[in-house]
Amino acid sequence: MLFHIDAHYSLSQSPPKYIGNQIKLSFGYSNSHSSPFLENWYYRILIVLAGNIKNAEIAVDALSICISINGWQLMIPLAFFAATGVRVANELGAGNSKGAKFATIVAVITSSIIGIIFFILIITFHNKIAYIFTISEVVIDAVDDLSFLLAFTILLNSIQPILSGVAVGSGWQSVVAYVNIGSYYLIGIPLGILMGWLLHLGVLGIWAGMIGGTAIQTLILAIMTIRCDWDKEALKASSRMEKLSRRIER
Numbered sequence: 001m002l003f004h005i006d007a008h009y010s011l012s013q014s015p016p017k018y019i020g021n022q023i024k025l026s027f028g029y030s031n032s033h034s035s036p037f038l039e040n041w042y043y044r045i046l047i048v049l050a051g052n053i054k055n056a057e058i059a060v061d062a063l064s065i066c067i068s069i070n071g072w073q074l075m076i077p078l079a080f081f082a083a084t085g086v087r088v089a090n091e092l093g094a095g096n097s098k099g100a101k102f103a104t105i106v107a108v109i110t111s112s113i114i115g116i117i118f119f120i121l122i123i124t125f126h127n128k129i130a131y132i133f134t135i136s137e138v139v140i141d142a143v144d145d146l147s148f149l150l151a152f153t154i155l156l157n158s159i160q161p162i163l164s165g166v167a168v169g170s171g172w173q174s175v176v177a178y179v180n181i182g183s184y185y186l187i188g189i190p191l192g193i194l195m196g197w198l199l200h201l202g203v204l205g206i207w208a209g210m211i212g213g214t215a216i217q218t219l220i221l222a223i224m225t226i227r228c229d230w231d232k233e234a235l236k237a238s239s240r241m242e243k244l245s246r247r248i249e250r
Helices: 002-007 015-033 035-050 056-093 097-124 137-157 160-169 173-198 202-226 230-249
Strands: none
Touching: 035 056, 035 173, 035 202, 056 097, 056 137, 056 160, 056 202, 056 230, 097 137, 097 160, 097 230, 137 160, 137 202, 160 173, 160 202, 173 202
């Protein structure tokens, strides 16, 4: 993809500068493309934390059901994540800034509509969705209590992966990596622990705090996307392509 080109080895680069570019590129690329896994582990940590509160067995059962439902729905936004990243990169590489912007808008709107549909379904059938997994009334009631947080998580996760895909396709890998790690593990988890134990909100507090991390991540990526100068990004991509062409000709 286009963002590899600037870090490509050149005889004009000193070895320390080249190594520094490669480390930065590798960190950004690996972390931005592992975003789905970071998010998956993030919510697995939620289950681990829930295992240390009162009535842990019921809490873990209910959370496992909610995380499973969230994981099923997350497959749709992850498909948009991959497709949007490739499409935006291709459009910028072709110098088509309007095409990149249009692809972003279409992907965000489409995935958001799907997320809203699932949000409504969860809210509507909040006291029935757990029957897919269990007949235990205690666990079903616990899932019912968590249903609003589940619905809100699904709604956020219908937007955030698409914005991450746009950022990856635009060459902002390093920024996305820092945003992901900071939002999930430096804000979300500490906030969840604070609300769950210090404020005595239990599993609701842990999950609500961790949703806060996802919300901050989504907000930052949304601001980056809204403020993006697509014409400037297209020029950058064209410049990278010209550099690559000259290197190939050599």
